[in-house]
Amino acid sequence: MAVRSTEEAARRRLRTLEKYGVFGMVLLMAVVLTLLQPDIFLSAQNLTNILRQVAMNALLALGLYVVILTAGIDLSVGSIMALSTMLLAMADVAGWPWPLAILVGPAIGVLCGLVNGFGLTVLRLPHPFIMTLGTLYTLRGVTNLVSGGRPVSGVSDTIRFLGSGEIPMPFLGKFGSIPVSAVVLLVCYAGTAYFLNKMSIGRHIFAVGGNPQAARVSGIDVNRILLVVYGMSGFFAGLAGLLMAGRTGAGFPNAGIGAELDAIAAVIIGGASFFGGRGTVLGVFAGVLVMGLLRNGLNLMDVSAFWQQTLIGMIVVGAVFVDVLRRRAGRGP
Amino acid sequence: MSDAAHRGPAAPLLEARGITKRFGAITALDGVHLRLFPGEVLGVVGDNGAGKSTLMKVLSGLHAPTDGEIVFDSRTVVLHSPRDAQNIGIEMVYQDLALAGNLPIHENIYLGREPGRRVLGFTIVDEKLSRKMAMEHLDRLNITVKSVDQSVEELSGGQAQAVAIARATAFEGRVVIMDEPTAALAIKEVGKVLDLIKRLKDHGASVILISHRMDDVFFVCDRVMALFHGRNFEEAPIAETNRNEVIGWIMGTRGHAAGLAHEGA
Amino acid sequence: MTRYTLKGLLAATGLAAAFTGAALADTKVAVIMSDSGSANPFWAAVTKGALDKGAELGIDVAAVAPAGGETDVAGQIAMVEDQIAKGVVGIAIAPADTAALVPVLEQARKRGVHVVFIDKRADMPGTYIGTNNIPAARIGAQHICDSVESGSDVAVLQGIVTSTTGQHRAQGGREGLVECGLNLVAEQPADWDAGKAQTATENILTANPGLRAIFASNDNMALGAIEALRTAKMLDQVMIVGFDGNPNAAESILKGELAASVAQRPAVMGAMGVEAVLKLVAGEELPDEIDTGAELVTKENAESYL
Numbered sequence A: 001m002a003v004r005s006t007e008e009a010a011r012r013r014l015r016t017l018e019k020y021g022v023f024g025m026v027l028l029m030a031v032v033l034t035l036l037q038p039d040i041f042l043s044a045q046n047l048t049n050i051l052r053q054v055a056m057n058a059l060l061a062l063g064l065y066v067v068i069l070t071a072g073i074d075l076s077v078g079s080i081m082a083l084s085t086m087l088l089a090m091a092d093v094a095g096w097p098w099p100l101a102i103l104v105g106p107a108i109g110v111l112c113g114l115v116n117g118f119g120l121t122v123l124r125l126p127h128p129f130i131m132t133l134g135t136l137y138t139l140r141g142v143t144n145l146v147s148g149g150r151p152v153s154g155v156s157d158t159i160r161f162l163g164s165g166e167i168p169m170p171f172l173g174k175f176g177s178i179p180v181s182a183v184v185l186l187v188c189y190a191g192t193a194y195f196l197n198k199m200s201i202g203r204h205i206f207a208v209g210g211n212p213q214a215a216r217v218s219g220i221d222v223n224r225i226l227l228v229v230y231g232m233s234g235f236f237a238g239l240a241g242l243l244m245a246g247r248t249g250a251g252f253p254n255a256g257i258g259a260e261l262d263a264i265a266a267v268i269i270g271g272a273s274f275f276g277g278r279g280t281v282l283g284v285f286a287g288v289l290v291m292g293l294l295r296n297g298l299n300l301m302d303v304s305a306f307w308q309q310t311l312i313g314m315i316v317v318g319a320v321f322v323d324v325l326r327r328r329a330g331r332g333p
Numbered sequence B: 001m002s003d004a005a006h007r008g009p010a011a012p013l014l015e016a017r018g019i020t021k022r023f024g025a026i027t028a029l030d031g032v033h034l035r036l037f038p039g040e041v042l043g044v045v046g047d048n049g050a051g052k053s054t055l056m057k058v059l060s061g062l063h064a065p066t067d068g069e070i071v072f073d074s075r076t077v078v079l080h081s082p083r084d085a086q087n088i089g090i091e092m093v094y095q096d097l098a099l100a101g102n103l104p105i106h107e108n109i110y111l112g113r114e115p116g117r118r119v120l121g122f123t124i125v126d127e128k129l130s131r132k133m134a135m136e137h138l139d140r141l142n143i144t145v146k147s148v149d150q151s152v153e154e155l156s157g158g159q160a161q162a163v164a165i166a167r168a169t170a171f172e173g174r175v176v177i178m179d180e181p182t183a184a185l186a187i188k189e190v191g192k193v194l195d196l197i198k199r200l201k202d203h204g205a206s207v208i209l210i211s212h213r214m215d216d217v218f219f220v221c222d223r224v225m226a227l228f229h230g231r232n233f234e235e236a237p238i239a240e241t242n243r244n245e246v247i248g249w250i251m252g253t254r255g256h257a258a259g260l261a262h263e264g265a
Numbered sequence C: 001m002t003r004y005t006l007k008g009l010l011a012a013t014g015l016a017a018a019f020t021g022a023a024l025a026d027t028k029v030a031v032i033m034s035d036s037g038s039a040n041p042f043w044a045a046v047t048k049g050a051l052d053k054g055a056e057l058g059i060d061v062a063a064v065a066p067a068g069g070e071t072d073v074a075g076q077i078a079m080v081e082d083q084i085a086k087g088v089v090g091i092a093i094a095p096a097d098t099a100a101l102v103p104v105l106e107q108a109r110k111r112g113v114h115v116v117f118i119d120k121r122a123d124m125p126g127t128y129i130g131t132n133n134i135p136a137a138r139i140g141a142q143h144i145c146d147s148v149e150s151g152s153d154v155a156v157l158q159g160i161v162t163s164t165t166g167q168h169r170a171q172g173g174r175e176g177l178v179e180c181g182l183n184l185v186a187e188q189p190a191d192w193d194a195g196k197a198q199t200a201t202e203n204i205l206t207a208n209p210g211l212r213a214i215f216a217s218n219d220n221m222a223l224g225a226i227e228a229l230r231t232a233k234m235l236d237q238v239m240i241v242g243f244d245g246n247p248n249a250a251e252s253i254l255k256g257e258l259a260a261s262v263a264q265r266p267a268v269m270g271a272m273g274v275e276a277v278l279k280l281v282a283g284e285e286l287p288d289e290i291d292t293g294a295e296l297v298t299k300e301n302a303e304s305y306l
């Protein structure tokens, strides 16, 4: 009996660590940065900078989180973002009216995501790693083909407003304001949380990640779920492309190179399980913040960017190790 | 098998006719017939690999048969997915349980059929209702769990089995198929499951029970049929056979029954 | 940590006179590169030049680059924002993308942070500090003029002639050779490529057996030309001058095969970036373009280019 209860306690501790560890890390980093850079870190300007800087990774990570919930992976989000940014910039510069132009990014994103889903469900490629690795290269190539490898600048003000505009908040001080992109994030995160937790299709996504066979025998159309999740991942990548075009005022062929890895890292740091079926939207955002704060803090202290990579790698391993420990304890006596 | 093997005047509720199922080069089922009458508990026995689970997966819509047809309520049906089978009232407890370990008990029970309201083609889950229904249903089945919010991976084998049974009975299916539901259970829990099968029968449901345990088969079944190497071997009303005969069927032998009969219960 | 503070030396230079002592010690300047020094010797030299200049002036200079290198545009944008938040007076930047950095740099100027470009310019107005390839190539040509008799036959190997760099180096080389009275017998494109340069050199030698010198617009082509000469056993007769000061060129120079190479001066670029920012802060007007100049790599100094 005693053994059982201490094991139980250990399991509960691990679960707590997995659930709330990442929030503790965000808090800790915020405190450390405040102590190290008291005048700069908490300035309204720096805080809005952080929100703007994490926006793209936050959207990509949100899409990847939904995919990883099904124990899948989407390596193509960086390339989808590049293609969306580029085509959107080209449409905008070509004089499309802005309500149409802003749809180009997300629409291209959804289309690319459905292509990934199509490869998995209809072509029955053995693992999403392969299909999305293929589209990672293909879409990057298409981006370079349509642009000739050159940036397209001169994006209109409406789109720039989305990426770099700010909504003034007088109570935040002189430069105090909330970036428009932060509002976009809020809507996406809240919407996805509702979708995943309150709607049956969201629960089915969790079920597919937990046990695809269970989902199938429960009458869930697993292929349809896969199309939905890869479509969503593409959608958020396209939306990130829209924000990127707004932030840079341009479409440029190198957009989002390596961004898929940052997004995966954020999801894992955020406590989602790489094996599927586990995680929270809030955790993912915390994971995004951990990476954003690390980058911001090291930049403010002019620490070499290589430290950023080193530390993020260590945090990823730590986060997964907690997941492993939990699984081991979860198997129980 | 013969027409004399089943009893009662009623037409079968569920009938499989000449079901063949091939997986690539493997023929798991070869022209198998099965009849299940209303309110009947049918035992299906056979050696490991005889094709029992495969036949049930065909009946529950998970596998499409390579050949043959399924008749339900005197109508030929084509089951494209487990959803189709559920819609006409065929429910199944899978041998490997097929539960999503990461989800709580109540979500597993209603997975794919969550209670809630429909908005624009989507279902907004009513979590409270799901919990309440799950608790009531588990109570009815005499199943006790700490909380319906416990995730299934935290449950013992017997508890998980109970959840799988709860899922198959939550919608009052007319046919409940149970693939070795007692294999993982302690004696006390086996009794519970068998009682449950009897109660399902009393409520008018038909049950197919796959089991390797002769005690189970002879305790709850009205009739027993044996598969051997993917084919029908023998079948008989339970009253007209005995354990040793059935054990012989499982091993692919006939006729030893008389000599060994006295060893039976 | 690529950060350096040294308050002692601030009185010395003319620039420093523009500041009061206290203000100067707090002056922060950021040099934001597109690739980091530890990954690339060119940027290592830029970093060193910038930090040394900071130490000399007693100001706080940060030389940083995004983690993802030249393709990490988002990382570089974030770096600009973070440096602005840190309160730098100015930024010298080698933009990772000519278009994508424009909004954030405009933002910087709006907040009163001065911006100059090093090595590469973004699509916006501002002072650009880099190597002007025309005078740099003339330095190489001059070395040939100094080494062979007037009137000798010489040739130029061009890079990709549709690129500005290719055009400028070829132009500087041609003008330098012709102006000092040499006889330019051939000008052939070899697309920066060693193999193509070898073929082109063979053809030039066949047509001009009396050739005395070749100016190659980069080191790769210079080394290709050397292979052609080696095969033709004419290494002693023809001198080759390259461009870039690459380590393998320096090696060839020390072996006595390549005569010389023209090298950019990245350390000067780093220092000039810092200086240019400070001049803007002091209210000076700067030209649209500042040439860092180039230097000749010969046997005397090739050791430091290895």
Ligand SMILES: Nc1ncnc2c1ncn2[C@@H]1O[C@H](COP(=O)(O)OP(=O)(O)OP(=O)(O)O)[C@@H](O)[C@H]1O
Binding pocket: B023, B026, B027, B028, B046, B047, B048, B049, B050, B051, B052, B053, B054, B055, B095
């Ligand atoms: N998905 C599949 N792919 C290939 N072969 C299969 C598949 N499912 C079952 N089989 C094969 O079909 C045959 C029948 O298997 P089945 O699971 O129906 O046996 P069973 O009677 O349920 O045995 P057990 O008592 O061990 O559960 C076996 O030879 C098995 O290997």
Ligand SMILES: [Mg+2]
Binding pocket: B052, B053, B054, B095, B179
């Ligand atoms: Mg079986």
